[in-house]
Amino acid sequence: MTTFEILWNRSQCSACKWLGRYRTVSADSLSLLKEMGGQYPENIKVPFPGPLYSSIGLDEVEDQVKFLVLTLDHIINLMDATEHMKSVQWDPVTVEYFLKVLHRQSSELKECVAHYNKPSHKKSYEIKIKRHFRTLRKILKKEKYSAQAWEKIRRAVRTHLQRMEIIVTSSVTV
Template sequence: MISRIFIACLFLGMYSTGSSLSCKWIVKHPGNTKSQFSLYNKIALDFLDMMITNTTKDAEIEHNVAFPNRLYRQTSKATAEDKLAFTVQILKELLALFEEDHSSASWEENTVENFLNIVDKQTEELRSCIGSHSNTTQKGQQLSFRREKYFKRLLNKILKKNGYSAEAWEKIRNITQAHLRQCEFLISLRTAH
């Protein structure tokens, strides 16, 4: 009987090592008020604050791409694994947006590179939290489809339609800040359970 319990505990321990439940990147450590993800997220937001593009109020662009609040609400009710997978995908989509021509934004290239490196680090660390045994649910796949569609609209209706202008990039920068804040919220929900 004891050997069965030992084997069960051993199996559970081996299983949880790759599990998001034991991921050190998203867990608050004793004495710290924030997880590693939260600390890196704050740094990414700080870099975005440094990247403000000088635009005039009159030159503000119009667009009809609403922020996907509903998508985030639906994801907040998803499984812990789907929340992590969704967050990883959001970060990857943001990285892809910033690979577009941002020369008209007049950002310091060093600041942009630092921002991208931080977001890439978050992406990789969160991806390692998901583990290879993770299977996304049907709900997770639906969320993924809607997310991809949203980011294509951002690219086409804000950046391309406005010729990658400084105003378009300022809009993307603001939207990116909102996404990073929402990702932080999802991760905090994930670790609260």
């Protein structure tokens, strides 16, 4: 290995040291999400792109981090619809703090992405995750932003955050 390769590998590792702290911030976001609405209703079915997460879990760390950023940004856009949350009894301060934690996760991961030199070779996940979040928005709209529709969304977001944590945990241990 050349000196350049050693230095480049070190800079890549130090650029994403934040991945090691991701679990702490992720635990905060999951805790706030639960606090927003209490127990998750077990009888609610929500579409989820499980196979997409399984395939992303096998990709290179760079592509995983790019996927996490993309997914976090979709979650933020979905949950930042406070004008449509009148039917749900969530504490607005908790929702706001939840969004701040998600913004922090996204911005920290974007700093990691900025250190990656090569472009992503996985554009198909962008289309799939965009399609999934479009489906979640349609659920809200179809159910007229009802409290039950928002609970479906909250449950889907919980599943996303949990699966994202699994991806980060596996990429940090590699």
